[in-house]
Amino acid sequence: MEVNPNLELLSIIFRLSRPSWYKDYNPNNNRVSDLDYPYLKDIDDYFAKYKDSNAVKMATELSNKGFDGRSMVLLASYMDTHNKELLQEITSNTNASEAEINKFINAVLEFSKESNFKAFYTNHTSFYQDIVKGFAQQNPDIASILPAAEAFFHTKLKPVRILLEPSMAYYYEAVAMNASEGKEIYIAEGFTGAIHGKPFFSTGRGSGGANAPVTIAWLISYPFFYKAFSPYASNISEYEGLYDSVKEVMKLWGTSNLQGMILQTASAAFVTYYLNLTYGSESASKYMWMYTTGGLYFLPAFIKVMSEYMNTPNEGFNVLVSKLMQTVREVYVKTNGGKDLSKVIPTPTVLDFARQAKKTGVKIFYNPAALNAARMAGSLMNYVGVENYTFHTITNVTSSDLKGNIILIVSSDDLLYKLIEKQLLVTFNGSTVYSKVTGKTYHGPTMFAEILKNPWDPNGLLYIEVTQDWTVTSPVPVRYLMHYIISQGHNILETR
Structure with missing residues (x-):
């Protein structure tokens, strides 16, 4: 170097x-x-x-x-x-x-x-x-x-x-x-x-193993995929709807079309393979979901094809690329041209919430101890282009106040959380948090966020953030295609 x-x-x-x-x-x-x-x-x-x-x-x-x-x-x-x-x-x-x-x-x-x-x-x-x-x-x-x-x-x-x-x-x-x-x-x-x-310089290690040189692994793979996918440029343009469905997110990646998105996804899939080989399945799974929720929503499908490829030693790299192109076609059909991402990832997502909030606005309700978190939620709305949002404390809130799209920032002992706890993907019990998705239990100050249908209004969406104590927890590291996340500080424990 x-x-x-x-x-x-x-x-x-x-x-x-x-x-x-x-x-x-x-x-x-x-x-x-x-x-x-x-x-x-x-x-x-x-x-x-x-x-x-x-x-x-x-x-x-x-x-x-x-x-x-x-x-x-x-x-x-x-x-x-x-x-x-x-x-x-x-x-x-x-x-x-x-x-x-x-x-x-x-x-x-x-x-x-x-x-x-x-x-x-x-x-x-x-x-x-x-x-x-x-x-x-x-x-x-x-x-x-x-x-x-x-x-x-x-x-x-x-x-x-x-x-x-x-x-x-x-x-x-x-x-x-x-x-x-x-x-x-x-x-x-x-x-x-x-x-x-x-x-x-970036190492990308936070999304992989303790010493995983994720950024370098990504870059090593890129020129191979860049050259291999070039002959498919005209075919790729037929499926541009897959890019259009997340173009707001992909532009933040510096990616302006589906071909660039496919290259990013292929390199991320190679990194997942490398992490699994070198650091184990837990590291690989964490990385996969980090980048899936970050915008590369057909990454799990690419990883499946690559796993089959690595179990077939005599299969050439060009055969793999042709199968990845077939996967692109299959995802295009499955998602109705990128219009229904629920066929490939859990929804609704932060991006779904942002798009709906742009049309009809959003109300931010917060525990007074979570004022900073509420302000960050407002900054997030600004960032994604939502202009119509208002702030309210949860004091004396009624069900009629909770219509439309709402952001709810509460503690695990707040009544509003208790009212909808059974509908959420986690259960808080004192200092522990149980994930209904993976069956894992986490100990200590933990943040949870989820996007779901508004329980008080079927026409609205709810974005909820919950923790045990707002004085000792860090903000949720938001991913645009995330449906839920569990984190401790900057460490993402689970996300989908």
């Missing part, structure tokens, strides 16, 4: 150019300021006088022809390896010719020489080394991914090159190329925040 000079050089040039695609990766647009993270100021101060260079102008021109974040890591990898596959992928995915790309490379090299980028990079060597050291400590189990990936994709893999990107935020790309033996993978990962001037 490294801070790759070519990728860093290109990211600086595109930071100076600021094309439209870059805004999603600009740390300044992702709550990172120069005060929090002086490295950005170092870049801007050092390279500002080169913003009118030929390389920066060409970066803008290429971006107008479809050059984007993926193209950037392809180009950095090409500059490292001179592997023609990478150049061909850039030209096939953009309107730029090979000659234009080579001309841009010459301009980049000229920019590097003119600005003395080598001196800038050398002056930050200790900073880069600290980044690499910290990432390695956060991801001690990375080596465990390779044998799992080799078995899954039926190919030999060289050690993965991880390119840490300290000048771009939430940037995740991976490319695979043919090597002398099997495949070589380059992974580029941007940072997700900064503390005391140092960037930190």
Whole structure:
């Protein structure tokens, strides 16, 4: 793993150019300021006088022809390896010719020489080394991914090159190329925040095992699925209704169509396989439901197909992909073109609640001790585009007040909870919580949330949050396609 000079050089040039695609990766647009993270100021101060260079102008021109974040890591990898596959992928995915790309490379090299980028990079060597050291400590189990990936994709893999990107935020790309033996993978990962001037990177471990390098596992799988699903592009467009049913959520993932959603789902299914193999079924199940409720609602169906694939050693990877496409068709039919997700996941969900609340409004009733939770519920409504909502305490509330769509934020000893306890998926008994779904019992301060038909109004929906003591519990980590959730702090114990 490294801070790759070519990728860093290109990211600086595109930071100076600021094309439209870059805004999603600009740390300044992702709550990172120069005060929090002086490295950005170092870049801007050092390279500002080169913003009118030929390389920066060409970066803008290429971006107008479809050059984007993926193209950037392809180009950095090409500059490292001179592997023609990478150049061909850039030209096939953009309107730029090979000659234009080579001309841009010459301009980049000229920019590097003119600005003395080598001196800038050398002056930050200790900073880069600290980044690499910290990432390695956060991801001690990375080596465990390779044998799992080799078995899954039926190919030999060289050690993965991880390119840490300290000048771009939430940037995740991976490319695979043919090597002398099997495949070589380059992974580029941007940072997700900064503390005391140092960037930190996502591991995804909260959704997997204690040391599970989930983000890296996801990225290793992505280029394989990216290439394998490309021939199906025209077929995939027929089932776009599957994307439309959750497009509000998928846009938050940075995914703009069904093809992108399928790629995300396939990579999540591979990670589930890896977690099951390395950390056990409980870790894998937790991850699967985290991402199913996060928006990838046909993930369980993909996982079923992949499990059958791994039990059939002689079945090729391309056969798996064709079966996954068949699964997409089956889900499309089963859900009536994505219009009825209850056929594949438990409903109603948070997204169902938000859509209905947008039309008819919502009333938020809360235990006075849960004022902060009520405010967070209001913020959630704002976030999903609900404008018409009001706040009320549960003091002296009557059944006639509880008509329409309501959010109920109560303690487990409140009367309103007791009145509908039998209809909910959990039972609170003092300091313990029993799940009617899994049969598990949890001890200590626990949060529960569920979306269901409003017991006081069949035309409305109820979103309820319950805990034993609002003074010692953390907010519910809301997932858009969740039907219920049980959590302790930030640890999700169950969700569907």
